[in-house]
Amino acid sequence: xxxxxxxxxxxxxxxxxxxxxxxxxxxxxxxxxxxxxxxxxxxxxxxxxxxxxxxxxxxxxxxxxxxxxxxxxxxxxxxxxxxxxxxxxxxxxxxxxxxxxxxxxxxxxxx
Amino acid sequence: xxxxxxxxxxxxxxxxxxxxxxxxxxxxxxxxxxxxxxxxxxxxxxxxxxxxxxxxxxxxxxxxxxxxxxxxxxxxxxxxxxxxxxxxxxxxxxxxxxxxxxxxxxxxxxxxxxxxxxxxxxxxxxxxxxxxxxxxxxxxxxxxxxxxxxxxxxxxxxxxxxxxxxxxxxxxxxxxxxxxxxxxxxxxxxxxxxxxxxxxxx
Numbered sequence: 133x134x135x136x137x138x139x140x141x142x143x144x145x146x147x148x149x150x151x152x153x154x155x156x157x158x159x160x161x162x163x164x165x166x167x168x169x170x171x172x173x174x175x176x177x178x179x180x181x182x183x184x185x186x187x188x189x190x191x192x193x194x195x196x197x198x199x200x201x202x203x204x205x206x207x208x209x210x211x212x213x214x215x216x217x218x219x220x221x222x223x224x225x226x227x228x229x230x231x232x233x234x235x236x237x238x239x240x241x242x243x
Numbered sequence: 244x245x246x247x248x249x250x251x252x253x254x255x256x257x258x259x260x261x262x263x264x265x266x267x268x269x270x271x272x273x274x275x276x277x278x279x280x281x282x283x284x285x286x287x288x289x290x291x292x293x294x295x296x297x298x299x300x301x302x303x304x305x306x307x308x309x310x311x312x313x314x315x316x317x318x319x320x321x322x323x324x325x326x327x328x329x330x331x332x333x334x335x336x337x338x339x340x341x342x343x344x345x346x347x348x349x350x351x352x353x354x355x356x357x358x359x360x361x362x363x364x365x366x367x368x369x370x371x372x373x374x375x376x377x378x379x380x381x382x383x384x385x386x387x388x389x390x391x392x393x394x395x396x397x398x399x400x401x402x403x404x405x406x407x408x409x410x411x412x413x414x415x416x417x418x419x420x421x422x423x424x425x426x427x428x429x430x431x432x433x434x435x436x437x438x439x440x441x442x443x444x445x
Binding site for chain 1: 263
């Protein structure tokens with residue numbers, strides 16, 4: 133059976149989870165993704181993506197203790213699974229392969 | 244500490260999404276609201292919150308729809324039917340009381356003499372129609388603790404569909420009235436559902 137595929141936003145969110153480590157929860161992931169892509173993703177969009185990544189087995193989640201600042205709700209903290217690490221390595225390999233040799237042919241963007 | 248606006252939060256809670264997903268989303272919204280409150284002030288934080296709720300609501304609805312199973316559909320259908328029967332019974336009872344009271348003053352007789360297509364009568368009927376539809380939405384949301392707004396919206400859609408079929412058959416009423424009835428029914432039930440979830444503690 134082939135491994136589940138991964139979309140562009142899924143990959144971006146998965147990389148944010150990997151980068152944030154123990155601090156990977158919705159708000160931090162959203163800020164990281166929005167800062168890096170310069171696109172203001174909604175809270176719902178990020179959670180839908182995180183949910184999809186969890187369904188595919190690329191991340192796992194657990195609830196923190198309830199926090200007053202969240203109206204007594206818990207944070208849902210995400211962690212990269214072994215399967216998630218594999219898919220990131222594969223994405224990195226593919227990206228390096230398809231970008232190989234392109235660098236010198238792209239001119240810097242002029243203002 | 245200033246809490247996030249309650250009504251939009253209740254709206255998100257009423258959309259029937261999985262509790263874990265819903266709590267994570269609403270918790271993040273509350274946490275970011277607190278941060279924005281500190282840096283941007285109350286008005287900007289509230290504006291951001293309303294905008295973010297509008298952008299996030301479709302994701303919660305989608306979460307509900309993805310988990311939809313025949314059992315859940317049957318449950319919502321049962322709630323819609325029960326609320327419709329409740330509203331119809333209470334409506335019939337109120338109509339009977341009103342008729343018997345007005346009969347004593349010949350008001351009913353005067354009203355019956357007016358043509359049914361009189362625009363003032365139709366506008367009054369639309370205005371009065373808001374009451375049962377709002378009440379219906381409230382009852383549907385009251386009957387459904389799991390996804391109150393979904394049931395209120397489903398009642399509105401069922402009611403509007405029935406009105407559309409009746410409107411297609413009936414030729415006595417003008418088109419604007421038939422369209423306004425659909426609007427009144429869906430808006431009324433939605434408002435009723437919101438009134439219910441607004442009053443429910445999280």
